[in-house]
Amino acid sequence: xxxxxxxxxxxxxxxxxxxxxxxxxxxxxxxxxxxxxxxxxxxxxxxxxxxxxxxxxxxxxxxxxxxxxxxxxxxxxxxxxxxxxxxxxxxxxxxxxxxxxxxxxxxxxxxxxxxxxxxxxxxxxxxxxxxxxxxxxxxxxxxxxxxxxxxxxxxxxxxxxxxxxxxxxxxxxxxxxxxxxxxxxxxxxxxxxxxxxxxxxxxxxxxxxxxxxxxxxxxxxxxxxxxxxxxxxxxxxxxxxxxxxxxxxxxxxxxxxxxxxxxxxxxxxxxxxxxxxxxxxxxxxxxxxxxxxxxx
Amino acid sequence: xxxxxxxxxxxxxxxxxxxxxxxxxxxxxxxxxxxxxxxxxxxxxxxxxxxxxxxxxxxxxxxxxxxxxxxxxxxxxxxxxxxxxxxxxxxxxxxxxxxxxxxxxxxxxxxxxxxxxxxxxxxxxxxxxxxxxxxxxxxxxxxxx
Numbered sequence: 001x002x003x004x005x006x007x008x009x010x011x012x013x014x015x016x017x018x019x020x021x022x023x024x025x026x027x028x029x030x031x032x033x034x035x036x037x038x039x040x041x042x043x044x045x046x047x048x049x050x051x052x053x054x055x056x057x058x059x060x061x062x063x064x065x066x067x068x069x070x071x072x073x074x075x076x077x078x079x080x081x082x083x084x085x086x087x088x089x090x091x092x093x094x095x096x097x098x099x100x101x102x103x104x105x106x107x108x109x110x111x112x113x114x115x116x117x118x119x120x121x122x123x124x125x126x127x128x129x130x131x132x133x134x135x136x137x138x139x140x141x142x143x144x145x146x147x148x149x150x151x152x153x154x155x156x157x158x159x160x161x162x163x164x165x166x167x168x169x170x171x172x173x174x175x176x177x178x179x180x181x182x183x184x185x186x187x188x189x190x191x192x193x194x195x196x197x198x199x200x201x202x203x204x205x206x207x208x209x210x211x212x213x214x215x216x217x218x219x220x221x222x223x224x225x226x227x228x229x230x231x232x233x234x235x236x237x238x239x240x241x242x243x244x245x246x247x248x249x250x251x252x253x254x255x256x257x258x259x260x261x262x263x264x265x266x267x268x269x270x271x272x273x274x275x276x277x278x279x280x281x282x283x284x285x286x287x288x289x290x291x292x293x294x295x296x
Numbered sequence: 297x298x299x300x301x302x303x304x305x306x307x308x309x310x311x312x313x314x315x316x317x318x319x320x321x322x323x324x325x326x327x328x329x330x331x332x333x334x335x336x337x338x339x340x341x342x343x344x345x346x347x348x349x350x351x352x353x354x355x356x357x358x359x360x361x362x363x364x365x366x367x368x369x370x371x372x373x374x375x376x377x378x379x380x381x382x383x384x385x386x387x388x389x390x391x392x393x394x395x396x397x398x399x400x401x402x403x404x405x406x407x408x409x410x411x412x413x414x415x416x417x418x419x420x421x422x423x424x425x426x427x428x429x430x431x432x433x434x435x436x437x438x439x440x441x
Contacts, residue, residue, distance in 0.1 A: 042352070044416050045378035048325050061417045098376075130376075 002118045003035045003092040011123075013224040015265025019258075020123045020221070021094055027134055030054055036087050036143075039126065040097040040107040050136035052096065052129060056085045057140075060103050060251070064110045070274075075150040078114050086143025089117065096122035096129065100212070100219035106254040109271055112158055114151040121258065124220040131218070158257070160244045160270035162278055165203065166285065169296045172243045173206040174235055176256045177276065181248070182208040184289035197280030201289040203246070204296050207235040211252040214259045227264055239266065246272035246279070299403045305390040312410040321415055327389070328382035334372055345372065346434065350426025353377030355384055357427060359434035367399050368392050369431055379416065383407075383424040387431060396439040400432055 006025035011017040021029075029035055030053060037055040039047045047057040058064070063081055064073055073081070087093065093116065097104035101121055108119050122129070130136070155161075160168070180186045184200035202208070213230050214222055221227070231237045243266055245253040250273030257271040272279075279285055288294025301309060312320055338344065338358065345356035355373035362368055369391050371384035391399050403409075407424040 043377060043379045044321060044420075045325050045328055045382060046376065048321070049328070049375070049378050062415060067414065127376075 002090065003029060003032050010223055014263040016262040018118075019120050019262040021120050022123055023129050023132055023134060026052070026094060026096075026122055026129075034090065034092055035094065036085060036091045037094045037096070038085070038104075038107065040095055040103040041126070042097075042099055042103050046098055046126070048138065050138055053135055053137045053139075054141050055096075056143075058085075058095075058107055060106055060110075064107060072110055072113065072153065075114060075152055078111075078153075079148045079150045082116075082148035083146050086141075086146050087148055088146050089149065091116075091118065093119040094122055095119065096125045098126050100127070100215050100255070101125040102211075102251050102255050105258040106251040109158065109250075109254040109257060113153045113155065115154060116151075124218050128218050128220065158261070158270055160246075160272040162272075162274050162282060162285070164270070165244060165246075165272050165279070168242070168244050169203070169286070170205055172237050172241050173203060174209045174231075174237070174243065174245050174253075174256060175202045175206040176209055176211040176245060176247045176253045177202075178210055179208060179291070181276070183291050184287075197248075197276050199280045199287055201280070201287040202276075202294075203279060204286050204288040204294040206246070207237075207293055208291070209235045209256065211247065211255050214256060221259060221263060224263065227259055231260060231264060237266075239264070241266075242268045242270075244270050244272050246275040248276045249273065250275050299405060299409050301402065301406065301409075302390070302394055302398050304393070305402065305406065308386055308390050309406070309409050312412070317415070320411060324382040324386075324412070325378065327385040328378040331371065331373070331381045331385035331388065334370055338370060345370075346430055348423065348427050348430055351380050351383075351423035353380040355380045355423075355427070357384065357430060357434075359431055359438060361396060361435070361438050365395060365439075366393050367396055367435055371427075379420055380423060383427060386410075387424070387427055391431060396435045399435050402428070402432075404428065 005018050006021040008022050011020050037052055038058045039051050039055045040058045040060055066073055095104040095108050104121055111119050175182050182202045216222055243260060245256045247253040250271055253271050257269055260266045260269045315323055345358045348355045348357060353373055358370045360368045369388040371388050373381045373384055407421050
């Protein structure tokens, strides 16, 4: 039994209005049975200093990544994670977080690898909720544990590996990092420490669409028209074509993946989670430098 | 190999080491909440403070060497950046009161000795190393004047 949708007017224009909820909607539905709220942040302590009442913490680093190899958790660990948080396959999951929902959309993308049906994003995320003066608590919810089934992770539909990207060269791709990372001036985000890519630049043919252009100042997604201007007019993507998005480790590109997949309705969009930290260190893969997409 | 550290820093390191998993995060949270307010004389002088570029969140530090030749470290970071506040708080409380020489001798590996690497992405820990480096540089500049 899924929780009623948010009939917000802006959302109704999107290809899949059911994947977003507004702060007003969430506040009004917090106590609805079947709704589970998850906070996913970059800053590991933010949840502890105050979170939306009833929200659980989900940490991208310790909860969703495998501790040893560079990969995501398997179905057994997801089952444990969800069971502890009182989630069932029928639950409506609402995710939110810091940084305009980078890590919330990243968590949603990982959850979607396992095919959980109803997962939504709080438009504007943590900052908007706080800016509007809505309630916060430091109390952790204590739900009755559930038995979430062990699901198989599907790495084919919305995830791309390096080999897939090599095979995709020449087709639609977007690089959502900052212009300086795209051109090759730097291998990490402005104001972020150096993070392990040996070469700078971008994957040849990828259009530069920094993730933040998809959001308004308050961190909410732009309207359908705004997103079309950005991805269709601006970056030249054609509705219906296969697209791969990447960034540095796959978190910012989850944010853009979400916009393409659900808000503009691209059927086949994959997130390349290896992203620049893999491509920029791989041996003999093609790299383009400068502000132009470059030739294959 | 255990790092040789000044007593206060060694105590902080031992406290972290004695804990596991989420309790370590809780201890970092305590440090974040205990980061002292700037003294009045610095509150109106943001120009004295140096931005730590290695941290994503806006954190600013300032080192003072008091008349008794003790280092005092001041830091300020937004409330909505608790991890960064926690790092700044550990360094401010662990280094303040030491002699300039003792601060310069603190190992650059101190941040990774806290056992936080598995809990916090390595990216964040490097922010703390950035703070430590900048503190040391300010100590050098201010103690040779």
